[in-house]
């Protein structure tokens with residue numbers, strides 16, 4: 001059966017109850033992030049992470065497949081006095097948002113080709129922060145299902161083009177087994193894929 005991802009996520013965000021709190025991996029990574037420049041939050045849902053990045057001083061674009069989530073995120077950001085830009089995009093089928101970016105973040109959205117190409121969208125010296133649950137999470141939580149989970153050690157391999165600032169895989173304070181990566185683009189090249 002073909003799943004309409006946009007409709008699925010719009011339905012979820014139309015129903016009340018979607019969690020809107022900043023990813024713990026982002027909270028922990030903030031000291032490593034620049035305080036100015038462009039930031040892209042990939043698949044950021046209701047935008048708690050994007051608002052935190054805006055608070056940090058960054059000029060944020062929140063990109064997600066769900067127009068419902070983006071509309072709610074926009075309202076929440078306005079109400080908090082931290083406006084953000086939003087972009088409706090299906091990362092599986094549409095071009096990556098035009099870079100380069102000083103910061104790219106991605107939490108609990110697993111798209112292996114996207115992660116493997118992330119370094120090419122960062123400005124030189126730019127920082128990526130990624131946090132995604134691993135298969136070990138299934139030992140305590142039935143969801144998300146295995147197709148949404150990283151293998152052990154996999155995140156470091158996918159992001160091997162970045163210089164590692166911090167990387168670990170462990171149970172978070174929220175009871176989720178996560179791989180968390182913070183890395184920097186060290187080279188001086190441009191943005192071949194975003195240009």
Ligand SMILES: C[S@@+](CC[C@H](N)C(=O)[O-])C[C@H]1O[C@@H](n2cnc3c(N)ncnc32)[C@H](O)[C@@H]1O
Pocket residue numbers: 005009019023042043044045046063064065066069089090091092106107108109
């Ligand atoms: C599990 S939620 C994670 C939300 C947020 N990053 C967090 O950690 O709380 C997954 C998010 O990915 C978005 N998403 C799913 N498939 C997508 C796609 N193909 N392109 C862009 N966003 C997508 C969903 O709309 C949803 O907001």
